Structures are given as structure tokens and as C-alpha cells.
Amino acid sequence: MADDFTAKLDNYLDGELCTVETKSVELHVRNCPACAADVLSRVHLRRAVQIAGRRYQPSAEFRARLQRQVAVRPGFSPARAWLTAASVIAVLLFAGMLANYIGHQRLERQHAFSEIADLHVSTLASTNPVDVVSTDRHTVKPWFQGKIPFTFNLPELSKSEFTLLGGRVVYLEQAPGAELIYQVRKHNISAFIFQDGAVNPAFRADSGPRRRLSFNAQSWSANGLRYFVIGDASAEDIQKLADLLKDAARS
């Protein structure tokens, strides 16, 4: 067995020879019993050292101590602090703007409600509350032809407690519309109808029965028209009239 070849055996077992040399060693070992025995002996030693070498284990206490030392601790970072501050400011600004927007919207809706209530009150206070006096919807509806830029359906009231007193043309922020006066148990109720797109967005918010300044009111849109029903009647009566008007709009 040549010395230089013997020296190669460890490199061979360490997997550090090139392909050509590896094949050469393998060929030789297959045909040389002495080298084969040598390889076997070296393999035994390597395995034994591998096992014997894994001798020491760290204690659990030391592991925990080191883990604590190495563990990521969120430290002070100027960039992170700036980012946090900027985020907080942005959130506060947004919240402020949102609160301002919501407040503004609410104010506008209150203003719109007040406008409708004013129209209703001024009608009732007028010596001539209606321009067309009739309990017949087939008289009142045609009267509006040519006076307002839209038309609408009125409900049949024969089976209800409501009575139609008449109607008049009104203006809401320069938009012409129809006001219909109904009566139920001596309470007068105004039903306003405008083109939905012609009125200020603040007037376009749908609402269920709502109460303000002792008036009950309701608003909705149908077929491109915006309806308002307002009066000092009960919320239930307001709702009933609204339902009648809605049914008529659908027919």
C-alpha cells in the first residue's frame, strides 16, 4: 500500500476528493484487502469519535439564561418613534376630520329638517294654506301640471282616516315642489314632494319617523322623487300616511 494513497483515505472518507479521485480510491479499495481493512478501521474510529465527541450538554438553566440574553428586545428606535408619532397624529387628524364631517352632516340635516318644518308651519299659518282646495286626488294632482317639473301619484284615502285638504306649490332652495295637506283627527300633516336630485344632499337622507320640536317627520325617496311627511300628528299617523304615499308611488 503506497503512502500517498494511504494519506488519501481520510480525505476520501471526509468526502473531500474530486469525483475522479474518489472513483480511483474506490476501485483500489475493492481490489486491495489491506486498504479495505484500513478503510473499515478508519470508519470505525470516525464513528466512535463522533459519538464520544458529543459529550457535553448545556444545563437548562444556562440555556434559559442565554436565551433571555439573546432574545429580541424592542429597544428605542428613533425611526420607530417617529413612525408611531406620525401614525398617532394621522389618526387624531382623521378622527378630528371625521367628527367634524359627522357634526357638519348632522347640522345640515337639522337645518334641512328645520326648513321643512318652516315650510309646514308657514303653510298652516297662511290665510290661504292651499292653492287648490279639494279632497279629490284626481282634482289636486292635475292642478300641478305645468307648475312643477314632475308628476306623482296620490293615494286613495276612502278607506283611511286621512283626508286630503288640498295642495300648493312650494320652493325648497329654489327647487319647486308640491305640498299636499292632509288631515287626521284635526291634525294637519304636510306631504312635500321634490325632485330628489334638485334638493341639497342634506335633504336626501332617508329617515324613519323622527321627532323634533314636537313635530313628527319622515323622509324617503322613490322614483327619483324626495318625499317629506311632517306634522304634529302621532308618529304612527305619520308612518301610516307615508305608507299610503309609498304604495301610491309604486302603483
Next chain:
Amino acid sequence: MEVADERLNASTFEELAMPLFDQLFNFAHWLTQNRSEAEDLVQETYVKALKGFSSFQPGTNFRAWIYRILRNTFLTSRTGLKATATVPLDTEDAPELPAGPDTPETIFIERSQQQLLQSAIGTLPLYFREVLLLCEVEEMSYQEIGEALTIPIGTVMSRLSRARKALREKLRQKLQGG
């Protein structure tokens, strides 16, 4: 174990370093031959590695890098300085001899005398012990060992060869009751 990510942070360090904890402790114990000193050495290694982690080059071998820190830290310790003071390094090798069919080491292993084998490894000079352990126990390539010990591959090969020869000699002596 190569790190390709350019962004190095403490979280990355923990992910890379903690899986090597057991191996590093074992290696440190073999170097220092003392549990308490091994703990100090590992702790100091982790502190230094974490502090210098920004200098670690992504794409290079993290295991070799942290072993190098541990070994350098050991070499500058009192125990390390003492261990290196008496060891002749990298002299010309005598021709390699075949191990033979009935070599002392095979007999040793057959008898399962692990303790004596560990004792033989422990009495090897430091530079033989470390190269042997990195190759056999840590299964590092010559390239990796060269990086960890900061020596050329040629030196790794010759030192490893002499370490194995020295280990066989130690085993022979122990078998003969020496």
C-alpha cells in the same frame, strides 16, 4: 448555513445562533475542559457575536463565523493561552501508515470503552482536538473548518491527518496500559 438576507437584525441573529447553542457549548467544553468556563465562553461568544452581527457578511457561512468568534475568544482566555503555549504546530508530517485490521482503535471501540476514547480526545493537544471535533463531530467541510480556524485548507488537511494519527497513538498507549 448561509445568510442571503441583506437585512440583519437581532431577530435574525437569534434565529441563526440559537440552533447552534448545544453544539457550541459542547465544543466550548472540549476546549476549556471545564463546565463553568465553557458557559462563560459560550456566553461571551454570543455577546460578541450579537454586538458584531452587523459586520457579518450576508451570504457567508454563519456557523463558521460564530465558531471563529468562540475559538478566538477562547484563545485569548487564560486557559486558551496556556493550552496553546506548548503545542508545536503544522510541522512536516511523517508518512501515513495504514490502520490495519486489528488496530487498537477498532478493539477499543468494540469494547465500547467510550470513556477512554473521550479521555484520549481530551488529552490531545488543543490544535488537534479542535480540528478533529470540527470535522468528526460538527461534520464541517475542510473549507468550513478553514474559515472557523482561520487557516488554509492545506493546513486543515495536514492538521487533521496528524490529529487522527495522534489519537490512534493515544489509544494504543491506553490499550497497552500506558
